[in-house]
Amino acid sequence: MTAPPSRAPVIETRGLVVRFNGRPVLEGIDLQVRQGEALFLMGPSGCGKTTLLKCIAALLQPDEGQVLFDGRPLEGVAGGPVTDAMRRATGLVFQGSALLSSISLAENVALPLRARLRLPPELVREVVRMKLAQVGLLHAIDLRPAELSGGMRKRAGIARALALDPRVLLLDEPTSGLDPMTADGIDRLVAQLRQDLGVTVVVVSHDLASAERLADRLVILGHGQALVEGTWAEVQASKDEAVRSFLDRRARPATAAAHAAWEGP
Ligand SMILES: Nc1ncnc2c1ncn2[C@@H]1O[C@H](COP(=O)(O)OP(=O)(O)OP(=O)(O)O)[C@@H](O)[C@H]1O
Ligand SMILES: [Mg+2]
Secondary structure (H helix, E strand, C coil): CCCCCCCCEEEEEEEEEEEECCEEEEEEEEEEEECCCEEEEECCCCCCHHHHHHHHCCCCCCCEEEEEECCEECCCCCCCHHHHHHHHHEEEECCCCCCCCCCCHHHHHHHHHHHHCCCCHHHHHHHHHHHHHHCCCHHHCCCCHHHCCHHHHHHHHHHHHHCCCCCEEEEECCCCCCCHHHHHHHHHHHHHHHHHHCCEEEEEECCHHHHHHHCCEEEEEECCEEEEEECHHHHHCCCCHHHHHHHCCCCCCCCHHHHHHCCCC
16 A cells, blocks of 8 residues: 655655754654655654654644645744644544543544534534544443543544544554554554545554554654654665664564454555
C-alpha cells in the first residue's frame, strides 16, 4: 500500500528545532507527510517523538524552523487561519488517550463536536454513535473511561480524534501497553480506517510489528535527528549504529494465533 511518491506533502517540517530549558530535543527535523500515506515516527523513549507530533499538531511552537500545512506555514500555536485549518484537518490521539474520566464515552467523543460545531443534540448523538461504531465501541457508548479495558481506551481516543472527520490522523503510541492480540486489533483498525476513510496516518510508535504491517514509510529519530527514512525494507538495510540498536531489539512477541487472525490490506 505504498503511496505514490508524486503525492504532495500535506504536512511538512523544515529545520525544526525544539529545546527544553536550553537542552535540544529536536535539532533540525525535515519531514514530509504525503497525502494518503501511513508514516511511522519511531525511536527510543525520550528521543522526541511526542514533541515532534505536538509540533505537527500545532500544539507546540518550535524554537526554530517551520511547520507547513498544504504548503503554507503555520502562523504560530496561538492560531491564524492556516493554523486553524490545520487543527480542523488533524485528529490527535494522545499517548495514554487523555479521555476525561468523569464523563461517558459518548460525552468524550462529543467534546470536539460541541467545541467546534453548532449541531442539534440529536445530530451530535448520531455522529458520536457513528464514530464509536467505526472503532467497534458502540456497545460501550455509556460507559466511563475507568470501565474500559486498555484496548478500548485506545479505540475511544481514536473515535474522539475522528469526530471532526480529519484528513490526517495523528496517533501517539496506539499499541503501547497492550497485549499482542489487542495490539494486533488496533493495527487492523488503523488499516481499516485508512481503507474506509482514505485518511492520512502519522503513527508515533516503538512497535516494530505495527510498523512492518502498516507503514508506507518510516522515520527513525535519534540524537535529535532523523537518522534514516524510507520503506520498511530500506530502513532495515541501514547500517547506522543507533538505527541498528533500535531495530535489533526483540520485537513484540507475536503469537501464531495473532498472525493467523491478521488480515491486513
Ligand atoms: N514540556 C516539556 N518540558 C521539558 N522537557 C520536556 C517537555 N516535553 C518533553 N520534554 C523532554 O523532551 C524529551 C523528549 O520527550 P518526548 O516526550 O518527545 O519523547 P518520546 O520520544 O515521545 O518518548 P516516549 O517514547 O517515552 O513517549 C524528554 O527528555 C522529555 O523529558
Ligand atoms: Mg512519547
